[in-house]
Amino acid sequence: MRIFHFAATETTTNIQGNHRHIAYLAGAQRARGMDANVVTSKHGLISNLYKQDGIPTFVVDDLLADELPKGEDVVPGAGISTQEIVARLKDFNPEIIHCHDLHMGQVVVTAANIIKVPCVVTLHETGIDSIISEFFARKRAGLKFTLITVSKREFDVMQDRGMAGAGITFHYVPNGTPVGTQKKQGPPHKPNLIMVARLGFVKGVDIAILAMVELRRRHRSDCPVLNIYGAGDLGEYLIEMVKVLRIGDVVKFHGIQMNVLSKCSSSDVLVVASRFETGPLVIPEAMSRGMPIVACNVGQVTEMLPDKRYGRVVPVNSITELADAIDSMLTDIASGRFNPDLLVKRHQSQYSIEMMADRTAAIYESAIAELELV
């Protein structure tokens, strides 16, 4: 099956969650003998990674041009006309088109319908409530597409809002990740806290930093160190914040490091302080390595971590509750009550890349069958 995954590249020096998802999915699809390819809008770190992974990648820089649209037949947000997009898609000769962001979805769905190729859109973005009307409008306009959400919570919203009744096909496919490699265990050491995130508002890095103020007050010289991996538009602000708070000894910024979890000890604690997420990939990545997790209650997190054996889930934007949860998790680790095998088993049974690829393949087949019926 010839599959084309579409996603815009917002930043050339970072890897967005949806691109990590595509890399895992396309890699698994190619391992199964499918001809999976990627189309994106810019060269950068992610297009290089796809190439390293042997995934053919096409950079179409005018598909989502920064320049403003011109002409009568313009697609809002796109730099070229529908006819030109149709021509591009025909060149690719796809059997399935799989969009991984809404902007790309807007540009590609109409063209996919014109050339009669099934189009699947995975919703990695948060806030289905604010975009749902767009899907109703597209359905009313006679367009055919299949939606996948990676979050059970968003799937429930889609059901409640009557998408099925409106004839929109949608599925819930939780994110899956490969089994992660793990650093060889040396002598026991004090666990560190690990945060892997873009340095922006959404990821709540500021909340984690403020939780460190509270933790240092409680633990003084015995306070764990928070290692932050990532870059982003608030990077300089967050570094200054740590300096003003005088906690540079317990909060360290490391920039982007590839496969950082594989370099961590499995007793290090993953901290996810996000304000919004759908199905944060870093959690199954840590889970597959048996790493304890403390995360905010966003998106799919409570399904991923259903009770305290797997980690702690705290309300968003709560500094003290985050500090309490980290304390409690560290106590579990110190007393030997934390069992990493439970996380590894949960990953295998629920969040493996194979499970995600199986579920996606079934959706592709159903989308193709549906189009053939028409």
Place this chain on the structure above:
Amino acid sequence: MRTLHIVSVDGDPANIQGDQRHVFYLARAQRARGLNAAVVTDRAGLMSDLCEQAGIPVLLVDPLREEDRHRGDPPVEEHLAVKLREFGAEIIHCHDRPAAMAVVAVANRIKVPCVITLHAGLGPLLPHLIAAKHSGMKFTIIAISKADFELIPKADMAGIGLHYVPNGTSVSSRMRQQERSASCGPSLILVGSLVFRKGIDLVILTMLELRRRRGSACPVLHIYGRGSLGEYFIEMTRVLRLDDVVRFHGIEMDILDKCSSLDVLIVASRSETGPLVVLEAMSRGMPIVATSVGEVDDMVPGQQYGRVVPTDSITELADAVDSILADIASGQFNPDLLVKRHQSQYSVEKMADRVEVIYQSAVLGS
């Protein structure tokens, strides 16, 4: 001239956003000049209450935002067309993206000139305006910041009226407040929604730095407003043990009227177009420390008016507050300069004059 201002209510209707405040000021000024201005909105709340108190008629319509509509609801455009015809509008003036998206086609259909003010910058509205222009619709655009005006792609907007009209505000009825007693130094005042964009976290961290520098002589920061991050900022203040110098007060109407004119207005926003609160403080002669966003550099062009600092810089904000407090203490700060600047550049009368000329041109053009 029968003018309808259309603005949606996003978020808490008990709050009043900048675009709604602008509508209120403009409609009130227009009515004072004898224009028959009314406001169309989709939720009753603080703005509609204020309008009604000021004698501005308010028409409530179905939700303008697509996300607030339910499946099966009739298209809002039909409902709007009926309302606009009933009112006999001669000018329709849209003040946000949902209003513009719902109204431009309707205004063209019923052949009433349509003006759109870009309060939230060009952003996501621009592709829709370009698409509307390509499909033959007519409208006029007002940018409230020079930066936005310069960014409008003139080639794509050939034939569309494009104008720059800076925001304007009324002169306070209680301008130049009585000074506080000598023992009570200036306070810092922040008026804004408690959301990330307004940089409240930045100011709280600045207060940590200021208390470290000034000890017990640290000024107190009073924060007026509420929003989705309210509890987070209150907890942040508690965790940093700054409760003695950072106080949250919720929403208080006309709060600047209750401040001393020597209190310092702090605007720490990460993005703005033409922040009204800067002009409201200016009209009262209050010193201003603001981040360099939107129209701020034009509003506060020299140190005699206040300080402008880069966004997201804690230390530079603290330095700027220190510096303006030093000016006030040494008598170097002259509030009259701000008052005069407001009168000459940012009065509501100036804004209403400029808008009226645009209306006349739009009517002639139609």
